[in-house]
Amino acid sequence: MPTVQERFQAVIKRRLQIEIQNHPPLFPWESQLVEYPEFVEESSVALVPAWGWLAQQSKLNLPVALPDNIFQQLMEKCQLLLTSSLPLGPKLIQAVESFFPEDYQSINDVAGLVLRTAYRSVDALETMPNLQKDYSDLQPRQQMALSLMAAKQLLENLTLQISLANPVIEQQWQTNAGTLIIRVELQSLGRLLKLRVHSELPTAAVLKLQGNGNQTTAASEDADKVSLELDCPPTNQNYTLAVEFPGLEQQPLLLAINLTV
Structure with missing residues (x-):
């Protein structure tokens, strides 16, 4: 009997192997037999990050x-x-x-x-x-x-209107990393004005404030609070604030700051 059982199992195994070779089983997501490459180049499987904004x-x-x-x-x-x-x-x-x-x-x-x-x-x-x-x-x-x-x-x-009559304005922007908070303040210093920008960053960022021929830059390597400021003449001027998140999105967020005296 052991010899018969071994022979029977060998026959069944052989027939199963032939059946599988002739009609390979399909994965649940397949409707027909598909040939897959032995390896996939790394560049083709790289994840494309979602647009940051x-x-x-x-x-x-x-x-x-x-x-x-x-x-x-x-x-x-x-x-x-x-x-x-x-x-x-x-x-x-x-x-x-x-x-x-x-x-x-x-x-x-x-x-x-x-x-x-x-x-x-x-x-x-x-x-x-x-x-x-x-x-x-x-x-x-x-x-x-x-x-x-x-x-x-x-x-x-994207436009922040600020003046001596309305010297503080705050704006929030949602990103895939969290909330970006921008707070702009205008302070009178005699014949000059000072424009201050305070930010709460959800991730590492670079900020650039510019206008009237001047600019200043600040950066953070992590989620943090960052501030920067510019001295400006007491005249109507347009300034821009660029917020770049290198690890999140290549295209920076550009905000216009319209100063009205």
Whole structure:
């Protein structure tokens, strides 16, 4: 009997091997046999970090979220337009016109509505007929309105208006590493003014404050509080603050600081 059992097991094992060779089993995610490479180059499996400023969209007052790629492009366009001397209306049109290249007149019309006081609330968009909760399901005019509203809020959030009558202003920006807090103070020192920027950083960062031909830089190798300041004449001037997170995002966040005496 032991000899018969061993022979039987050998036959079964051989038949199973032949069956597996002829019809290899599939992984749960496979519908057919797939040949995999013996190794994968390291560059092809490197993780691509998420865009660092994507989390800020959650702080915008929008009834429907923008797709990540559109929000990123919109943010980049607003950054480029931030220091332009154009009025807000043309800035909004330039920020979104590449999304709707064949509908310039419609963009112009909707931008006019967005700039009106009664249209600043998201309620105006929510009352549009057949409003869906996904950007791709919106009508072109609704997509325009949503994009223009987002651009307007971004430009407003990226611009800090400060004056002797309103000498302190604070702004928060959400990043994938946590919350960035920027606090700007204006102090009068006789014939000169001093512009101070205090920051609370969620991760290592480099800050650069510049304007009126001067600039100053500060850096931190970890999450920390960092401050920097500039002496400035008592005249209306525009300054910029660039916040770069080397370990999070290559594109720095640019804030405009508009000083009004």
